[in-house]
Amino acid sequence: MRLWAVVALAAAPIGGCALVPQNRRAHFADPMMSLTPEPLDAARRQKLYDTREGAAGGNGATAGGGCGCQ
């Protein structure tokens, strides 16, 4: 029962229930609020972590490619 409640809550936005109307989303246009950082900055950080730690891959970034060290 509790699981169904969670699923229903999670599915509510997909069903068309907007929590925040478009005219109240001005803050999301600020580059500081971007959930994905500037791609080149993100890439150099991600590569640093991927090649110095053993936990690469999984989240959209691949675990292969380059330096043969993974």
Place this chain on the structure above:
Amino acid sequence: MGAAVKARAASAVVVAFLAFCPRVRADGPSSPPPTPAMGDAQILSPIDNALHIESIMTRISGFDQFGHGWQAQGGPTPTAPGSERATILEPQAEIDATQGARLKHRIWVPVDIVSNASPHAIDVLSSASRHVESGSIDWAATYQASPVSDATILGGIHLENPFRSWQGGLAGSRAFADGDTVVSVDVLEVFDWFDRFDIHGTRHGRAERSSATASLGITQILTPTTIVNLNYGVTVQRGEMGNTWNSVPLATGERGPELLPDERVRHAVVARAAQFLPWNGALHVSHRFYADDWGLSAHSTEAELMQRISPFVYVGALYRFHTQTGVTFFTKLADPSAGLRTADSDLAPLDSQTVGGKVVVDVPAGPPIRTLHFEFGYDRYVRTNDLHINVVTCATGYRF
């Protein structure tokens, strides 16, 4: 004079004022001239399918690495850790372009110039660990199928002295609830081919590896100042999982080759949130949990605080903490008969911390450039098992 007469007189004054007062126009002499209306030919003309460059970004980063690793040879004794000293220069360039109303292209060219890696090791015979110049070309084309959905084709090649890699993938996203919610999915396949060197530097043909990744994410606007994202991904790798020249100190006082499984399945879950702050700042927090079938699990927590100090300038400060358990067969002194063994310090139990800061400037400019972008940043990365890196990065860009 009666009330009716008074009311009639007031009405006459109002009507007279409205009849003779000058017409007030919103577009007075101080307003900009109105935009000329589009003609029929412009509205009905075919869509221009030429390539229009939207932005060009360049970034150069320098990595100055110090430390030692158990997998590297060249220590004071055969079983002591060797140097991991390296300097790396990493230029990158990115071009975003549109083609017609529905198609977007992204071309990304990162280059790595690694010098001085493992300078004292026997594996210096392999040029891969002595001096590497590598480059990639990644291309993504996104087709806007409808106002709420898009599909992307990804492709790329990577060239390195003893290494070749190709990748291809598909991605898609769909928005729901007036853009409040976005669901995204992507799949990516990478094939690597590289020279197989033994720990004495002798080449034994080629090795290969494949990596397949699939991920599913959901992004949700929670409030006018809060946005969150949740992403799960799985990567399955098969083939030669090491670089083939990593070595392991043996109980016999010598060094032997690293022995790894030929498959690895990795899972990662990431939760991110961005919160706009009332004093014109933003806070980003994220947590990533990772686990794989080699027995390694990890938690990475990151927070970045950004503050706008003028309409064109903001500064940021970042802290990241990472902790991992290490793979089950990690060792600093292996039994020569062990079926699996690694001394790779990247696969050891470790904690790492990153502290960084950046200054970002976006200056409006005249046509055809809309914005000039400048960024300067510094990161310091410190690992508990004898590794630290100073990173300096600088970016410039143009948005048209």
